[in-house]
Amino acid sequence: MSWFSKDIKTMADLFVHTLRDIYYAENQIVDALPVMIDKATEPRLKQGFQLHLIESKNQIKRLEQVFDMIDVDAQSVNCPAIDGIIDEANDIAGDIADKDVLDAALVAAAQAVEHYEISRYGTLIAWAKLLGRPDCAAILQQTLTEEKETDAKLTSMAKTSINRKAA
Amino acid sequence: MSWFSKDIKTMADLFVHTLRDIYYAENQIVDALPVMIDKATEPRLKQGFQLHLIESKNQIKRLEQVFDMIDVDAQSVNCPAIDGIIDEANDIAGDIADKDVLDAALVAAAQAVEHYEISRYGTLIAWAKLLGRPDCAAILQQTLTEEKETDAKLTSMAKTSINRKAA
Numbered sequence: 338m339s340w341f342s343k344d345i346k347t348m349a350d351l352f353v354h355t356l357r358d359i360y361y362a363e364n365q366i367v368d369a370l371p372v373m374i375d376k377a378t379e380p381r382l383k384q385g386f387q388l389h390l391i392e393s394k395n396q397i398k399r400l401e402q403v404f405d406m407i408d409v410d411a412q413s414v415n416c417p418a419i420d421g422i423i424d425e426a427n428d429i430a431g432d433i434a435d436k437d438v439l440d441a442a443l444v445a446a447a448q449a450v451e452h453y454e455i456s457r458y459g460t461l462i463a464w465a466k467l468l469g470r471p472d473c474a475a476i477l478q479q480t481l482t483e484e485k486e487t488d489a490k491l492t493s494m495a496k497t498s499i500n501r502k503a504a
Numbered sequence: 505m506s507w508f509s510k511d512i513k514t515m516a517d518l519f520v521h522t523l524r525d526i527y528y529a530e531n532q533i534v535d536a537l538p539v540m541i542d543k544a545t546e547p548r549l550k551q552g553f554q555l556h557l558i559e560s561k562n563q564i565k566r567l568e569q570v571f572d573m574i575d576v577d578a579q580s581v582n583c584p585a586i587d588g589i590i591d592e593a594n595d596i597a598g599d600i601a602d603k604d605v606l607d608a609a610l611v612a613a614a615q616a617v618e619h620y621e622i623s624r625y626g627t628l629i630a631w632a633k634l635l636g637r638p639d640c641a642a643i644l645q646q647t648l649t650e651e652k653e654t655d656a657k658l659t660s661m662a663k664t665s666i667n668r669k670a671a
Contacts, residue, residue, distance in 0.1 A: 421588030452619035467671040504634040
């Protein structure tokens with residue numbers, strides 16, 4: 338089933354579908370992170386991925402809370418975007434021999450994931466407010482704040498030790 | 505061919521592969537935008553997409569300039585991430601009847617595209633600097649600045665007329 342099916346008639350329908358899209362994405366991220374943790378060698382990076390795995394599991398719980406608040410089933414719809422982003426990350430994990438270069442590539446892959454999430458949560462928050470659900474927006478905002486913090490930490494790592502070692 | 509193949513041994517190899525990944529992505533975006541322009545109804549959104557098409561063509565020229573500066577062929581490698589993001593955008597274009605809801609969905613899709621680009625250009629700029637090529641970084645920075653401006657304009661549209669009409 339595609340992200341958008343023909344039963345999307347209103348902004349409320351669009352909100353639910355996008356919520357299901359990011360619900361699928363978060364679950365795929367939780368499945369993908371253990372591989373990235375395993376492949377990462379720089380201790381700060383490994384710890385960063387471990388922390389993000391814990392955060393992602395909590396972000397899934399927040400999404401389930403929002404589904405509950407709007408009284409719809411917590412279901413997934415396929416999200417080709419996150420599948421593609423994770424496919425690229427998996428290619429990295431298997432195809433670079435040098436550990437420092439691999440770490441740099443893992444940071445880049447993780448930032449692509451973060452930016453996808455930042456985009457989707459930003460959209461969902463704007464729509465929740467327009468639909469008169471600031472309560473849902475507030476819960477989603479907690480996750481958006483975490484995602485932006487994670488992206489900033491990855492940027493910091495990319496600019497400092499990891500890339501310098503690899504270069 | 506995947507984004508990462510086994511010939512990636514150094515940061516310079518990784519830089520070239522990521523440049524080829526975003527080169528593919530920009531070309532896919534140039535192919536996808538005319539459909540989005542056609543489907544968008546809100547005049548500001550339609551104009552925004554038209555402007556972004558012109559910018560994207562110029563961004564491709566900048567990438568070709570960087571390929572030339574580092575003396576490698578301007579080639580593409582498949583980028584499953586952008587393919588997935590555009591697949592979702594195409595689903596929207598075909599599957600929502602209400603024009604205002606469709607406009608809101610198109611803004612969301614365009615923001616997912618922008619965030620992918622922001623992530624990749626940010627990575628490339630960091631790596632270009634580490635590899636001792638601030639000249640390449642400066643050219644890529646021009647594009648990153650444009651992408652962030654486009655994302656900010658889309659956020660402004662999402663929060664104002666388009667979403668309000670659709671809600």
